[in-house]
Amino acid sequence: xxxxxxxxxDVHDHGHGHEYGYGHGHGHDHAQDPPSDMALRVKALESxxxxxxxxxxxxxxxxxxxxxxxxxPRNGARVVARAWSDPxxxxxxLADATAAIAELGFTGGQGEHMVAVENTPTVRNxxxxxxxxxxPWPVLGLPPVWYKSAPYRSRAVIDSRxxxxxxxxxxxxxxxxxxxxxxxxxxxxxxxxxxPATEGLGEDELAALVTRDGMIGTAAL
Ligand code: FE
Numbered sequence: 001x002x003x004x005x006x007x008x009x010d011v012h013d014h015g016h017g018h019e020y021g022y023g024h025g026h027g028h029d030h031a032q033d034p035p036s037d038m039a040l041r042v043k044a045l046e047s048x049x050x051x052x053x054x055x056x057x058x059x060x061x062x063x064x065x066x067x068x069x070x071x072x073p074r075n076g077a078r079v080v081a082r083a084w085s086d087p088x089x090x091x092x093x094l095a096d097a098t099a100a101i102a103e104l105g106f107t108g109g110q111g112e113h114m115v116a117v118e119n120t121p122t123v124r125n126x127x128x129x130x131x132x133x134x135x136p137w138p139v140l141g142l143p144p145v146w147y148k149s150a151p152y153r154s155r156a157v158i159d160s161r162x163x164x165x166x167x168x169x170x171x172x173x174x175x176x177x178x179x180x181x182x183x184x185x186x187x188x189x190x191x192x193x194x195x196p197a198t199e200g201l202g203e204d205e206l207a208a209l210v211t212r213d214g215m216i217g218t219a220a221l
Contacts, residue, residue: 073215075106080189080207106139110138114136117178120193126156128147129153157181160177161177190216192220
């Protein structure tokens with residue numbers, strides 16, 4: 001199997017092309033794929049726990065939100081801020097992202113083979129997993145729902161500028177858009193361009209400017 005997949009929960013058809021009919025001209029409607037067996041089991045378990053009064057739905061949502069928005073992407077933001085601040089670190093990051101990211105203590109499953117790609121005034125990078133939802137967990141946490149959706153996965157490749165426009169971030173026509181297809185083997189981290197007039201900022205302040213979507217590439221920063 002060309003795309004030797006790991007054990008995550010998406011059970012899906014790995015045939016190419018079946019998803020290309022989706023989503024033309026339109027935003028990120030979720031729920032195009034039928035839920036996987038694992039998703040259904042999780043949902044059933046969650047419903048039961050809530051029904052029995054063992055957990056509150058809001059508490060579960062808060063846990064997911066925490067990993068999707070806070071814990072995970074803040075790690076990646078620290079990597080980006082270090083690269084912006086320290087030219088030698090940036091070189092190491094571009095040469096061997098796995099090792100450079102590990103210097104900051106971010107290691108683990110779904111991040112064993114990292115590649116960092118850098119936005120420049122002439123190049124904009126965009127990350128996708130066309131086959132499912134491969135994502136660099138140690139630096140970005142859990143993938144957002146839209147990242148796993150069939151429309152994003154297909155259109156990021158065939159209409160990357162259209163996708164970026166829908167995210168409100170259409171690059172100038174002379175900017176090259178490079179799309180990186182994640183696999184079980186390789187996960188990507190986009191290094192956004194450092195914003196102007198940030199020379200005086202320390203790493204913590206710089207990290208606060210970096211968003212999850214900036215490190216996937218759907219946002220500029
Ligand atoms: Fe995948």
